[in-house]
Amino acid sequence: MNSQFTLLVRIVLGTVLIVFGSNSFLHFIPLPTPTGAAADFIKLLSATKYIFPVVGILEVFIGIMLLLKKGVPFFILVLAPISINILLFYLLLDFPGVSAALIIALLNAILIYKYWKRYSPLFL
Known part of the structure; x- marks a missing residue:
């Protein structure tokens, strides 16, 4: 669990989550506009006014926790x-x-x- 590879994966994933999670409410990276069914789906989710900010905040929080190595398995x-x-x-x-x-x-x-051993009590 503490290998260099695991550390790298955790840091990369945490960073990606923070950047793209922040972008969901700060809009600093222009994203291509979806078309067709994807555009309809995004429009419906956007109409709720809560799903994208909530998911963005969750992504940022999870990314921070991964970078700080706090509660990673959870x-x-x-x-x-x-x-x-x-x-x-x-x-x-x-x-x-x-x-x-x-x-x-x-x-x-x-x-x-990599953290699978931590989940074994869930399957007993």
Whole structure:
């Protein structure tokens, strides 16, 4: 769990989460406008006025916790449904952006694998 590789994955994932989570409410990185079904889906979620800020705040908080190495096994599990939803959105609705989603899901999966021994009590 404390290998250099795990440290690198944790730092990269934490940094990505902080940057893109912050971008969801500060809008400092211009993102391409989705089209078709992806645009309709984003429009509906945006109409709620809460989902993107909440997910952004969660991403920033999880990213900070990963960088500080606080509660990593817990927070990577909290991140799992978020990263799965990001991946499914790009796989099913906006395929050109799938590479970044794959990277996030892969980094999250690697950390879950590295901390798998911590989850064994959940399956007893």
